[in-house]
Amino acid sequence: MSTAERREGRVARDHWEVALPDGRVVPWTGFHVGPAGLAPEEFAGICRRLLGMDPAAAEAAARAELVPVGADRDRPGIVIYSPPLAKRMYEGALERLAAGEPAEDWPTILEARSVCLAHPDDLLVGRTGPWRQAAVGHPTVEVPDLDHFHLSHALLKLADGPADRWSRTLGPVIDRLRADPACVVRVYALDAPLRVLLLWLARTAGLDRLLVEANSPEISERWGHKAVLHPTARAAGELPVPAPGRAPFDVLDEESALTPLYRAFGLAVPRLPGYTVEWDGALGDAAASGGIRTEPGGAPDEAGGRPAGRAGAPEANGASGNGRSGPAETAFADRLRLAARLLRERYGLRRGCLKPVRGGTGQRIHVGVPLDDPAVLAALAHQAARSGEDYLLEAHADYLRHAVTGHEFLLAPSLHVRGGTLADGMALQFLNGTVWEGNVFLDESTHAAFGITDGHYARVRRAMAAFVQVFQGRGLVNGGIDFAIARVGGRFGDTPLVAMQDLNLSACGADYLHAFLDESRGVLAAPGRAGGGVSAATKVIRPAPDMDLPRLRRLVDRRTPTTYARALTSVPGNWGLIAVACPDAVRAAEEVLALEARLAS
Secondary structure: OOHHHOOOOOOOOOOEEEEOOOOOEEEOOOOOOOOEOOOHHHHHHHHHHHHOOOHHHHHHHHHHHEEEOOOOOOOOEEEEOOOOHHHOHHHHHHHHHHOOOOOOOHHHHHHHHHHHHOOOOOEEEEOOHHHHHHOOOOOEEEOOOOOEOOHHHHHHHHHOOOHHHHHHHHHHHHHHHHHOOOOEEEEOOOOHHHHHHHHHHHHHOOOOOEEEEOOOHHHHHHHOOHHHHOOEHHHHHOOOOOOOOOOHHHHHHHHHOOOHHHHHHOOOOOEOOEEEEOOOOOOOOOOOOOOOOEEEOOOOOOOOOOOHHHOOOOOOOOOOOOOOOOHHHHHHHHHHHHHHHHHHHHHOOOEEEEEEOOOOOOOOOEEEEEOOOHHHHHHHHHHHHOOOOOEEEEEOOEEOEEEEOOEEEEOOEEEEEEOOEEOOOEEEEEEEOOEEEEEEEEOOOOHHHHOOOHHHHHHHHHHHHHHHHHOOOOOOOOEEEEEEEEEOOHHHOOOOEEEEEEEEOOOOOHHHHHHHHHHHHHHOOOOOOOOOOOEEEEEEEOOOOOOOHHHHHHHHOEEOOOOEEEEEEEEOOOEEEEEEEEOOHHHHHHHHHHHHHHHHO
């Protein structure tokens, strides 16, 4: 567990404040939940009390007792969606608040939109108002803890309390597991807190094993991030200097043999030039040692003195509170300079893209990085090192583009795994800068209408099929991989490259596109179409503060013989998701954009 999870929380009374690593205190605003989290030692204590073992033993037990399955969605299950620690959504929220910007309320977003994936008889577990609105008509379990950022932490704290209290709340979950041992629990990602929780639920229900609709921990934690696509800067730097005039594709192939995917499975995937820049300190060291500490704003500590949440920025094995540079940050900056030099010298590139290896939703990405500017590289190294995690410096991609009415698409398609198999077609992403904001579904008959050639479509599908085949039987259940169809320049000239860019091996935003598409094919079925010939588009919106889900549905939901529109999620004032389906992919994209524009007017 990240040391950035060393947060102390108390029951919120009026409002929360968060102490940042630089000593500033900012209000925790715009969230339906608080920022409290379990410190590693607290998590370990809960694990021992609930399971009689430490977290390492619990991880081994989870491998034997929690079985990843691609569940049939027609079979009732239990839905528990919590932000996974690996996505560092809390840290991302802190960065936005520290910059004075509004942050997305990911715990509430994940809870509310998870209802879209549920069967009518699924038992839904959550705690926020938007989730309650979305879950109307479903059996629910409401968790009485709005203080913890992660629902998994709130559930562990509940389970660790008095039996009469947790049994009142979690009794329906345990009863369902006892009544149906083949019940499937659907989770966003099977991280350490959820593993402990599910082991405890299974044992309390008397089950020897529990079926979980999620990837195995090895898939999501070891292989579900960007670093598996690239060699480290250190390893690549040890290769011999390429001979003058050597083709850049040959150099790229030689470096690809150093990637984790190739070393483990002999799998060479199409990729852009790039290198992992490793952080040598502990995860989160530069952000916190005692930790980012939080508590309700204005509350005194037990001695009546300075609140714990106002603690000064701790010293760390990296960028410290007084601006001194530690050894881990110095090593990180050296490797970033090495990566930039390799991109310049081997590929003739001038610009790069710096992104966190495990970042989600396209945030914290720096594009157009000048690879020959020491001052810019030093500043980015300092900023990136403060998060205490590995980064990737990749060639800056100038994506091919295609315009429809209301939007210019970057050709950055994503392909997906559903139930352990490769899903149909591909999803072209709506992007706001680097941030994902929805998808449009494309297949063999519609990709050309968005500027994707037959050759590029076939190559992306082949690469994804090879990846899925490698992980067959290894616990791969769901997830998506983003691709680029782009030019990088340098020695590649104007040749477009097709490349994997980002592995998101957990539940993902495109799940809602595929689920809505399945629903729409039934709604719009017509003679000669037989459920096919239907495309769909989803679009993230920013609903007004008073735009709850019932009101959004009144404005969005409609059904005609050729069009089906629905509001999927609303977190008022923060985040929403709408969807449109019709027989034509271009029309689906244009109609969902037009609907978004009407809602904003």
